[in-house]
Amino acid sequence: MTVSRALKPGSLVNEQTRARILSAAEELGYVLDSTASSLRSQKTDFVAVTIPSINNANFADTVGALNEGLKARGLQILLGYTNYDMQEEERLIEQLLRRKPQAIVVTGGKHTPRTRRMLENATVPVIETWDLPDTPINHVIGFSNAQAVQAMVDHVVSKGLTRIAFIGGDTDRDTRGLDRRRGFVAAMERHGLDATRLVAAGPPPISMREGADAMDHLLDTDPDTEAVICVSDLSAFGALSACQRRGTRVPEEISIAGFGNYEVGSICVPSITTIDPSPRKIGQQAAELLCEILDQGALFPVRREIIPQLVIRESTR
Amino acid sequence: MTVSRALKPGSLVNEQTRARILSAAEELGYVLDSTASSLRSQKTDFVAVTIPSINNANFADTVGALNEGLKARGLQILLGYTNYDMQEEERLIEQLLRRKPQAIVVTGGKHTPRTRRMLENATVPVIETWDLPDTPINHVIGFSNAQAVQAMVDHVVSKGLTRIAFIGGDTDRDTRGLDRRRGFVAAMERHGLDATRLVAAGPPPISMREGADAMDHLLDTDPDTEAVICVSDLSAFGALSACQRRGTRVPEEISIAGFGNYEVGSICVPSITTIDPSPRKIGQQAAELLCEILDQGALFPVRREIIPQLVIRESTR
DNA sequence: ATGAAAGCGCTAACAA
DNA sequence: TTGTTAGCGCTTTCAT
Numbered sequence: 001m002t003v004s005r006a007l008k009p010g011s012l013v014n015e016q017t018r019a020r021i022l023s024a025a026e027e028l029g030y031v032l033d034s035t036a037s038s039l040r041s042q043k044t045d046f047v048a049v050t051i052p053s054i055n056n057a058n059f060a061d062t063v064g065a066l067n068e069g070l071k072a073r074g075l076q077i078l079l080g081y082t083n084y085d086m087q088e089e090e091r092l093i094e095q096l097l098r099r100k101p102q103a104i105v106v107t108g109g110k111h112t113p114r115t116r117r118m119l120e121n122a123t124v125p126v127i128e129t130w131d132l133p134d135t136p137i138n139h140v141i142g143f144s145n146a147q148a149v150q151a152m153v154d155h156v157v158s159k160g161l162t163r164i165a166f167i168g169g170d171t172d173r174d175t176r177g178l179d180r181r182r183g184f185v186a187a188m189e190r191h192g193l194d195a196t197r198l199v200a201a202g203p204p205p206i207s208m209r210e211g212a213d214a215m216d217h218l219l220d221t222d223p224d225t226e227a228v229i230c231v232s233d234l235s236a237f238g239a240l241s242a243c244q245r246r247g248t249r250v251p252e253e254i255s256i257a258g259f260g261n262y263e264v265g266s267i268c269v270p271s272i273t274t275i276d277p278s279p280r281k282i283g284q285q286a287a288e289l290l291c292e293i294l295d296q297g298a299l300f301p302v303r304r305e306i307i308p309q310l311v312i313r314e315s316t317r
Numbered sequence: 318m319t320v321s322r323a324l325k326p327g328s329l330v331n332e333q334t335r336a337r338i339l340s341a342a343e344e345l346g347y348v349l350d351s352t353a354s355s356l357r358s359q360k361t362d363f364v365a366v367t368i369p370s371i372n373n374a375n376f377a378d379t380v381g382a383l384n385e386g387l388k389a390r391g392l393q394i395l396l397g398y399t400n401y402d403m404q405e406e407e408r409l410i411e412q413l414l415r416r417k418p419q420a421i422v423v424t425g426g427k428h429t430p431r432t433r434r435m436l437e438n439a440t441v442p443v444i445e446t447w448d449l450p451d452t453p454i455n456h457v458i459g460f461s462n463a464q465a466v467q468a469m470v471d472h473v474v475s476k477g478l479t480r481i482a483f484i485g486g487d488t489d490r491d492t493r494g495l496d497r498r499r500g501f502v503a504a505m506e507r508h509g510l511d512a513t514r515l516v517a518a519g520p521p522p523i524s525m526r527e528g529a530d531a532m533d534h535l536l537d538t539d540p541d542t543e544a545v546i547c548v549s550d551l552s553a554f555g556a557l558s559a560c561q562r563r564g565t566r567v568p569e570e571i572s573i574a575g576f577g578n579y580e581v582g583s584i585c586v587p588s589i590t591t592i593d594p595s596p597r598k599i600g601q602q603a604a605e606l607l608c609e610i611l612d613q614g615a616l617f618p619v620r621r622e623i624i625p626q627l628v629i630r631e632s633t634r
Numbered sequence: 635a636t637g638a639a640a641g642c643g644c645t646a647a648c649a650a
Numbered sequence: 651t652t653g654t655t656a657g658c659g660c661t662t663t664c665a666t
Contacts, residue, residue, distance in 0.1 A: 001645075001652070001653060002651085002652055004644070005651090005652085014651060031411075031414050031435075032415050033356075033415065033643055033644065034415040035352060035355045035416070035417055037645070038644090038658090039350075039356050039658050040643080040657075041645060053381075054371075054377045055377040060371045060372040063371055064371050067398065078395065081381070097348050098349050098350065099351055099352070100351070208583075209580070209583075237584065241586050267525040267529060267558045318637060318661080319635080321661065322635090329636095330635070331636085349660085350658090350660065353642090353660035353661085354661070355642095355660090356660075356661095357659080357660050357662075358642085358660080359642070
């Protein structure tokens, strides 16, 4: 017990004793076994986090901010990737729950029924992010992807453009991408405009290459298109590059908008009009909420809406 | 014991009994406690992985490939970020070791003395990646950053360019970035060229914004520069964008090269000449090596050199 | 195919 | 300030 105390900062041990213990530990190369510690104290200090892909700057920002907010409390993130696949998410969450995390943060508000049940039965706080589901499992910190794109459509329409296309993925794997497309269609119909210029650019998540190919295709089949709204800045940048290769001037001949406020869109020439969903803010708020809950016990389910900001740049006129 | 067996696929339990157990488990919302399981069996099925930053597509690719290679064996990655800081790495590795991972994969071959000691004393395989240290701790899968950049200098010089600059970070936080700058200087001196056009663009990791600012500065102070080699494709893209804003033609007036083969460099116009260090290959090979070791027990220390490929594109003439 | 006993390495609770 | 006891929830081992 004295050793156990000596190794835990802030517990009452004679300083000489502690010094002797620490030096012995150093000499022996002793490393505390937190597996045993977790079992006994029923505290793992894990927070399970799932994101669709590790290779996405937006989700990386959320996880980075979450990590910073949790580090001070000694909480370690246990990260998993669903590969935009709800079945994979189910497998992953089952695995993660076995590790007895003290909280769970998932991306998105759509899950398999079994995933939902597992999360509902989990005795720890659950936070859904990057979405605003109608019937949350527990806590939510997110925004409406559909509504955000509607704001973008409104902006483009306000500039007098009417022949507007949407570039996105071709399946429903990426539910947030799907919501964005739905928002596009809804807004176009609200304006009484043709909402059928939908380019399906391949299996989500689509990136720069797919955006470039989609733009090439669009300019071939619908050369009178005046504006393109893309499911992300990455595909928007690809679309912009395709225009540059063809000599189509942006925004003079065609406007391009993206989503996500990725760095590339702020640097490229012309810079890309986008929507900033504040990924770091999502992570920060999730960390704050978890710290509150872990301090004060469970609260009522929290629903925090992030308001995505329209960022108008050079690629739209 | 029967319950324990029933929940573990491939063990001998009467199928009726197993069915009853599984349905009871489902009904109760029972979740196996892998903390207890790990303590008893002394197998956590964790692999600890450290990378400098979560928000970097190269490291993300390595981790993604590693994850895929380990998933089949039920190994879960325990990921930590050092923020390009060796002190932070030390804290992180100490934390991770307490979780009793079955292997450790770190980025880079330079560590604090204490980190080195901890890793040497760890009784599990250690793999250093993304580097080729002279005195590895245990296993290594990586490449020489300095040598890779030398190849790039050779290429640029072979095109008849002599006034060549390097854009990188301004401190030694990013040791791979530092190695790249060293490689630049060594190669320039080998060619008998002036190696003093070194632009320090801010604290590493530098990204697109810093690359753009550095290029602006360079074109102001050394307008006769013929080529710029950047520490990464991200800063190279920033540099390219700065040129486009100023109307400096690339590659006619100035050549630009990067490092890392990020997607942006393959899509932008002009596309960016780069070096591809095959980040996924590093992750795949690390996974293979770990699987071998976990099957067959410890081997001699392995040293696998990845040969980075020069990818010549439009931004250099 | 199932069960009984023991113990993995810690720490909560209580005692001195 | 230090020590004793017990037990966290599993799985290894051996027995039936």
